[in-house]
Amino acid sequence: MKNILYLHAGAEMYGADKILLELVSGLDSKKFHPIVVLPEHGILEKKLKEKNIETYVVPYPILRRKYFNIRGIWQYINSYYSSSRKIEKLIKKKNINLIHVNTSAVLEGIYLKKKLKVKMVWHIHEIILSPVMVGKALNYLVGKYSDKCVAVSEAVKNNLLKSGYFKPNQISVIYNGVDSQKFTPLLDSSYLYNEWKIPRDAVKVGMIGRINAWKGQNDFLEALSPLLESNKKLYLFIIGSAFNGQEWREKQLEEKISHTKNKERIIYSKFRSDNNYIQNFLDILVLPSTNPDPLPTVVLEAMASGTPVVGYSHGGITEMIIDREDGLLAQKNNVLDLRRKVESILENNVYVEYGNNARKRLENYFSLNKFIKTFSDCYNSL
Numbered sequence: 001m002k003n004i005l006y007l008h009a010g011a012e013m014y015g016a017d018k019i020l021l022e023l024v025s026g027l028d029s030k031k032f033h034p035i036v037v038l039p040e041h042g043i044l045e046k047k048l049k050e051k052n053i054e055t056y057v058v059p060y061p062i063l064r065r066k067y068f069n070i071r072g073i074w075q076y077i078n079s080y081y082s083s084s085r086k087i088e089k090l091i092k093k094k095n096i097n098l099i100h101v102n103t104s105a106v107l108e109g110i111y112l113k114k115k116l117k118v119k120m121v122w123h124i125h126e127i128i129l130s131p132v133m134v135g136k137a138l139n140y141l142v143g144k145y146s147d148k149c150v151a152v153s154e155a156v157k158n159n160l161l162k163s164g165y166f167k168p169n170q171i172s173v174i175y176n177g178v179d180s181q182k183f184t185p186l187l188d189s190s191y192l193y194n195e196w197k198i199p200r201d202a203v204k205v206g207m208i209g210r211i212n213a214w215k216g217q218n219d220f221l222e223a224l225s226p227l228l229e230s231n232k233k234l235y236l237f238i239i240g241s242a243f244n245g246q247e248w249r250e251k252q253l254e255e256k257i258s259h260t261k262n263k264e265r266i267i268y269s270k271f272r273s274d275n276n277y278i279q280n281f282l283d284i285l286v287l288p289s290t291n292p293d294p295l296p297t298v299v300l301e302a303m304a305s306g307t308p309v310v311g312y313s314h315g316g317i318t319e320m321i322i323d324r325e326d327g328l329l330a331q332k333n334n335v336l337d338l339r340r341k342v343e344s345i346l347e348n349n350v351y352v353e354y355g356n357n358a359r360k361r362l363e364n365y366f367s368l369n370k371f372i373k374t375f376s377d378c379y380n381s382l
Contacts, residue, residue: 002379003033003095007087007109008102009062011042013273014210015297016125019152019176020044020102025051026372032379035094037087043273058086063105063138066245068131084111091116098382101146104128104138110145119382122146127159127292127315139163143170147382150174150375152295153316172378175319176295177371180363182276183304185355189281196267198235205284205342206237208275208298211249215240216288216312221260223288223335224342228262231346239278241271279305283351284342287311290333295320303362308354310341320366326358 008020021044024034036055038045039062048055060083061067067076087108099120101109113120122142128135142149143165151157151173160171193200205224209215217238228234238257242249250270257266272278275298279285285302287293292315299320302309311317313329321327328341345351 001031001033002097003035004098004100004379005091005094005096005112006034006036006100006102007060007106007112008036008038008044009105011038011040011044011057012271013043013047014271016103017044018178018297019125021047021051022177022179022368023372023375024048024053026368027376031376035091035096037090039083056090058083058090060084060087060106060108063107063134064243068134080108081111084108088112088115098379104142107141110141113145119147120145121148121150121378121382123150123152124156124160125152125294127156127294129291136163140165143167146170148172148378150378152176153319155292155314155316155319156294174371174374174378175366176297176300177366177368178297178300178304178362179368180304180359183279183301184276185280185306185359187277187280187305189277192277192281196235198265198267199233201233202235203231203233203346204235204237204282205286206239206278206282207286207288208239208278208301209287209289209296211240211242211253212246214289214291216290217253218256219288219290219333219335219338220286221256221266223338224286225260225262225266227339227343227346228265234265234346236266237278237282238266238268239270239272239275275301276305279307282307284345285309286338286342287317288335288338289315291315293317300362300366303358303366306352306355306359308345308351308358310338310345312338320361321358322361326354326361 034053036048038057039060041057045055061076061079096116099109099113101122103125109120149171151171154173157171157173207220224236257263279301285307295316299309299317309321309327312332314332323329330337330341
């Protein structure tokens with residue numbers, strides 16, 4: 001039995017949060033005992049406890065932009081050491097055999113690895129392009145302190161290798177998986193027509209994701225709002241919330257929508273717990289991330305739901321979607337091409353064909369069982 005300590009960057013239910021939940025709840029309980037320590041209370045904590053996963057909350061700092069100044073650096077350092085000692089005290093009698101750090105923004109694993117004298121898996125979900133110095137520093141730390149670095153895609157692996165800080169065979173790629181029983185074309189999502197007061201013959205194109213600087217909500221609106229004029233059945237959906245403390249981004253988005261023509265057919269909803277039904281409800285999912293998205297979970301969820309995807313051609317989506325087979329890839333950060341690609345699916349009515357192909361590809365390459373087995377093998381190798 002291996003006791004594995006998991007450290008994570010939050011307690012919400014976005015991509016990396018969902019992946020952590022699926023992993024620890026899917027491991028063989030006869031071989032692995034996961035112990036999760038979160039930096040805050042939230043829905044992820046609740047979900048973990050519902051799965052009978054040993055879970056604790058110890059506030060510890062997560063590397064965010066708010067610390068990228070002189071005062072912030074001192075705040076981070078002080079909080080880092082005090083919170084790391086609290087975690088050490090909490091788990092010192094747990095006989096930890098391995099540490100799994102989930103995302104590069106969590107550095108407390110370095111302190112605990114040294115104190116506990118155990119090996120560490122660092123699970124990297126990010127491609128950090130800026131600030132450049134932060135990206136370099138994190139790559140150095142991951143390369144120096146991880147016994148095994150797991151990248152969620154080849155795109156992430158290649159970005160790490162460019163740094164020159166990693167030993168041969170230190171990085172493995174393990175594709176995330178999603179539950180294809182939860183995300184499925186068989187769900188009845190018809191209640192959403194009533195909730196959002198839209199007609200049954202509506203054409204529904206949407207995006208789901210964090211409201212932040214690079215997820216592309218502005219590109220989504222710029223690319224697709226003109227189509228509302230020519231297609232009176234078209235409705236646009238934006239689902240997601242901002243980080244705590246960045247609620248101004250939500251207000252900014254709402255303001256932009258309020259000044260957009262045909263705004264009555266643009267629906268914005270903050271984070272929801274029924275994303276599997278929303279994925280089933282949409283006719284097309286759009287991924288307009290302006291920075292390369294490492295391996296977007298929303299794309300996996302759409303594929304499992306039989307929903308075709310249109311996205312910018314960079315990052316992990318290029319390993320997930322085969323262009324013109326189960327979705328369409330647009331030139332990166334080209335809103336006109338993004339619009340053309342969505343128009344192409346609408347005009348050629350290939351929703352079902354692309355959606356069926358996407359579901360098959362997910363089952364072959366991104367299954368939850370394969371994801372859990374590959375991680376189990378990784379743990380056993382250390």
